[in-house]
Each structure stands twice: as C-alpha cells, then as structure tokens.
Amino acid sequence: MKLPSLDPSTFSQLLGVVSDVTLVMDPQGVIEDVSTGRDTLASLGCQTWIGRRWIDTVTSESRAKVQEMLLSQGVPEVMRWRHVNHMSPVGNEVALQYVVLPLGGGKLLAMGRDLESLAELQRRLVETQQSMERDYLRLRHIEARYRVLFDTSSEAVLMVDATTQRVLEANVGAQALLKDAGKRLVGRDVRECFEGESQGEVQSLLRMALATGRIEMCAARVAGLPSAWTVSATVFRQEGGAQFLVRLVTRETTAMAHQDPGSSAALSEAMERFPDGWLLTDTTGVIKSVNEEGMALLGLTASSQVVGQNLERWLLRGAVDWGVLNTSLRQQLPVRNFATEVRTLSGMTLPVEVSAVCLARPEPMFAFFVRDMDRRLQGGASVSQSQANPFADLTQLVGRRPIKDIVGETVDTIERMCIEAALELTHNNRASAAEMLGLSRQSLYVKLRRFGMVAEAESDNP
Structure with a gap:
C-alpha cells in the first residue's frame, strides 16, 4: 500500500490517534522526545524521561522486553506489541503496550497504548467471575441445607409436577409411607398413592391450590393404610413451570399443630405438677418421661435414674403386670384403677392404682397415671368400720x-x-x-x- 508523503503536522496527528504515548529515541534507546495523547497519563511524568534511557523508565520485569524491542531496531519480521509496565512517581504501576518502528537517520519511534481500560475490564471480569463463584457456592450450601431438611423431616413430603401430576422427588418419610414393591415412587402419578375414593379429593386439592396460590388441605386415605391422613398442597414456580409441595401428616398431628401454644405449655406444666405419678413409655415399656410425683413415688431424685429403663423393673409382679397392661393398651383399651404394687429404689413396696391409655401418634406411646393407695387410704380413715x-x-x-x-x-x-x-x-x-x-x-x-x-x-x- 502506497501512502503520500505526510507533513509533520499530519504525521503528529496520526500518531496521536494510534497511540497514547510516543517516544522518539536514538539507536541506543535514549529518549529524545515524548508526546502524550491522554491527560490520564500525566501522572507518569513522561516529560522527565527525556534524556534518560527507555529501559530505565520501566519496572524490572519489563526491562527484558524493552531490550528485545531495541535490539530488533524495528525489523518488520519481529515487530509486535509488547506489554510494558512503568512506575509512576507515586509508586503505582501503569501498564502500556508498545511497538517500535524505525525512523530515518537511525532514529526509533516507540508507540504506546494505555492498557488501563483493558486492565479495568479484566478486573471487572475477574470480579464478576468471583461473584459468580460465590453465588454458586452459596447456592450449593442452600441446596445442601434444603436436602438435609427435606430428607430428615418427620413428615412425608412430595414434590409433584403441576402439569403431569407425577412425583418428582420424595423424602425418606414419604418413601417409607408410600413404598410399593412393584413401582418406584418417583415418576408415579401422585393420585396412585391414595385409595380410590380419595383420588378425587386429591385431584380437587391440587386444582384448588393451583388456582388460589394458597395452601389447601383435605383428608384422604393413603393406599394400604386404614386411617385417614391430612394432605396439604402449595404451589410454587421453578424453572418456568409450576410444582406442588405436598405434605402428608396424621390427623392427630394436624390437631396438635392447631392447638394454642399457650395451652400446650399449660398442659405440660400441669402434667409435671400433677399430684399423682405420671410416666410415658414406648410400646415396649421403656420409660421416656416421668413427672416429679412419679419420681417421689419411686424414691428417686432425678429423672435420669428411671428414664431409659423398662417399667416392668419397677412393678412388683414384673412381667405379669406388664403383660396385662400391655395387652389392653395394644388393643387401644384404656386401663382403669389397676391394683398392683411398685418397688421403690430402696426396695420397699407400695400399693398403687394404675390407669393408662395408648396415645395414637406417628409412634404410639403409653401414658400411665400411678396413684399411691397408702395415701388414699389414710385420707379416707374417717370411713366407718362397717x-x-x-x-x-x-x-x-x-x-x-x-x-x-x-x-x-x-x-x-x-x-x-x-x-x-x-x-x-x-x-x-x-x-x-x-x-x-x-x-x-x-x-x-x-x-x-x-x-x-x-x-x-x-x-x-x-
């Protein structure tokens, strides 16, 4: 490509357009003239470079690059832009990109471009990348917490696709409740998890939840189980589609959840201060809780002395009494005023009356009320001898x-x-x-x- 001869003014304008810094040097790299095209480079103090060697104005890691460009003397075959850092008077590094061209009379022309805008872009890119990584890590932590809550929930929970009404996810509780040897739970139509007469109720429940956007509830019978369960459904949006969060809880649990928290606290306090002994056991007779009167009756000072032990150990007739109580309670029959004797920690025996009921919970429990008959008989001493x-x-x-x-x-x-x-x-x-x-x-x-x-x-x- 042939270009006409340019006058000095035009040549200077051209240099100002293509470069931010222009250096005119002798063959040894001593700077004879400096021109800057941007005010932002004034902090470099470029005019102080005149009379100095170019290699002395750059940082130590850039000296080798400057030396290579000077040795090439602007040979076209080895001309290329090189990254060079200058040290400003205030101690900051300023990045420039240089290329060296030959001039007449053995002079060299070094044109530099300011890389600050590129460096700023790179910094933003790095910050954006770091922000994305932090967000990704935060989402991973949120997902991990969600998974732990989802799988450890005592309730049966299903994630259901609103369009196909098929189960997308099921927690451990749901898999245990709705297990089917012939089918996997994930991928099944959610209505198949319920008895025939309840499938219509569940279908209406999902439609109502989708239409209102609120939590909707109904009673339904789970397939293979005799009692009715409370089914609740709420809709939410994810990945452009709607999904249902379906929860299954026993009717007793639902009733307890709607109790006034104040009444629950009052009930707990009343049981603790009840004037008769009160014990709570599992279906095998292992004691889970006892009130103060129960501990006093057995001659104990701390609940840890009895919690975890079998109730049979404290009954004088042991297996005989426990067999009678257990048989009735397993048949959901209440026990009233069962006369027996208990053995205290010190080995003494006390006549007592035991009343008991079976608590229908997700895990059945037995509640026992134990009354000290010695105290009762003493209180009734005024009864006539006849x-x-x-x-x-x-x-x-x-x-x-x-x-x-x-x-x-x-x-x-x-x-x-x-x-x-x-x-x-x-x-x-x-x-x-x-x-x-x-x-x-x-x-x-x-x-x-x-x-x-x-x-x-x-x-x-x-």
Whole structure:
C-alpha cells in the first residue's frame, strides 16, 4: 500500500490517534522526545524521561522486553506489541503496550497504548467471575441445607409436577409411607398413592391450590393404610413451570399443630405438677418421661435414674403386670384403677392404682397415671368400720352357725371376688388371670366351675 508523503503536522496527528504515548529515541534507546495523547497519563511524568534511557523508565520485569524491542531496531519480521509496565512517581504501576518502528537517520519511534481500560475490564471480569463463584457456592450450601431438611423431616413430603401430576422427588418419610414393591415412587402419578375414593379429593386439592396460590388441605386415605391422613398442597414456580409441595401428616398431628401454644405449655406444666405419678413409655415399656410425683413415688431424685429403663423393673409382679397392661393398651383399651404394687429404689413396696391409655401418634406411646393407695387410704380413715370391712356382718353369724362354716363361706367369698377382679382386669383373659392369681389354668377352670362362673366367663370370652 502506497501512502503520500505526510507533513509533520499530519504525521503528529496520526500518531496521536494510534497511540497514547510516543517516544522518539536514538539507536541506543535514549529518549529524545515524548508526546502524550491522554491527560490520564500525566501522572507518569513522561516529560522527565527525556534524556534518560527507555529501559530505565520501566519496572524490572519489563526491562527484558524493552531490550528485545531495541535490539530488533524495528525489523518488520519481529515487530509486535509488547506489554510494558512503568512506575509512576507515586509508586503505582501503569501498564502500556508498545511497538517500535524505525525512523530515518537511525532514529526509533516507540508507540504506546494505555492498557488501563483493558486492565479495568479484566478486573471487572475477574470480579464478576468471583461473584459468580460465590453465588454458586452459596447456592450449593442452600441446596445442601434444603436436602438435609427435606430428607430428615418427620413428615412425608412430595414434590409433584403441576402439569403431569407425577412425583418428582420424595423424602425418606414419604418413601417409607408410600413404598410399593412393584413401582418406584418417583415418576408415579401422585393420585396412585391414595385409595380410590380419595383420588378425587386429591385431584380437587391440587386444582384448588393451583388456582388460589394458597395452601389447601383435605383428608384422604393413603393406599394400604386404614386411617385417614391430612394432605396439604402449595404451589410454587421453578424453572418456568409450576410444582406442588405436598405434605402428608396424621390427623392427630394436624390437631396438635392447631392447638394454642399457650395451652400446650399449660398442659405440660400441669402434667409435671400433677399430684399423682405420671410416666410415658414406648410400646415396649421403656420409660421416656416421668413427672416429679412419679419420681417421689419411686424414691428417686432425678429423672435420669428411671428414664431409659423398662417399667416392668419397677412393678412388683414384673412381667405379669406388664403383660396385662400391655395387652389392653395394644388393643387401644384404656386401663382403669389397676391394683398392683411398685418397688421403690430402696426396695420397699407400695400399693398403687394404675390407669393408662395408648396415645395414637406417628409412634404410639403409653401414658400411665400411678396413684399411691397408702395415701388414699389414710385420707379416707374417717370411713366407718362397717363400710371399711365388707365382712363385718359375718360377726352376726357367731352363735348361729359353727365357726368352720363361717370361715369356709368367707374363704369362698374371697376367692370368688379375687377371680372376678382378675378376670375384669385382664378383660376375661384366663391365662393372664391365672398367672396373676398364682394358679394354673386348670386350677382356675376348676374354681370357675365350682362358683358357677364358667358359662358367664365363656359368654364374655368365647
């Protein structure tokens, strides 16, 4: 390409356009003239470079690059832009990009471009990259926390696609509740998780939640389970589509959740201060909680002395009493005024009455109320002797009948009363009643026939 000869003014303007700094040097690299095209480079003090070697104005790591450009003497085959750093008078580094061209008379022309704008762009790029990495790490932490909460929730939770109504995710609780040996839970139609008559209710629930955007609830029967569950659904947007968060909880849990927190606290305080002993166990009899009166009854000073132990250990008749209580409670039958004795920590025995119920929770628990009968009898000492002694009328038979007959009749009455009480406590379970009375089953049957109680017992317990 041929260019016409340029006058000095035009040449100077051209240099000002293509470069921010222009250096005119002799063959040894001594700067003879300097021209700057940007005011931002004034901090470099470029005019002070005149008379100095170019290599002395740059930082130590750039000296080799300057030396190479001077040795090339502007040979076109090795001409290329090189990154050079200058040190300003205030100690800051300023980056420039140079190329060296030959001039007439052995002079050299070095043209430099300010890299500050490029450096600023690079800094922004690095900051943006770091910000993205921080956001990504934060999202990873959020996802990890979500996953822990999702999988450790005691409730069964499903993520359901609003369009296909298929299960996208299921936590551990949902997988345990809705397990199906023939199908994977993820990918199934959510309606298949419920009994036929409840599928329409669930379908209406999802439609209502999608239409209102609020949390909607209904009662539905889970497939394979007898009792109804409370199903709640709420909709949210993710990745351009709608999804449902579906929760399944027992009706009892739902009722507890709607209780006034103040009443729950008051109930807990009332149980702790109840004047009778109160214990809470699991279905195997392991004690989970006890109130102060219960500890006092057993002669304990701290709940840690009894929590974790089996209730059977504290009952005088041990397995016999626990068998009677456990049988009734597992059948959801309440136990009322069950007479027995407990063994205290010091080895003493106390007569007590036990009442108990089974608490229907996600994990069934047994609640026991234990009343000290010694204290109750002392409180009722004012009862008349005739009322306290049901056999007081027998004294009137003295002189009318031989003592042998009176004693025999008394023994028969006591035996009959004990058998009736044992059958009532065991809900007519003869095996448990015989064990409670210390009799064999055959001996108990003989006594039942003797007292004419066989037909009566068989009619109650066929």
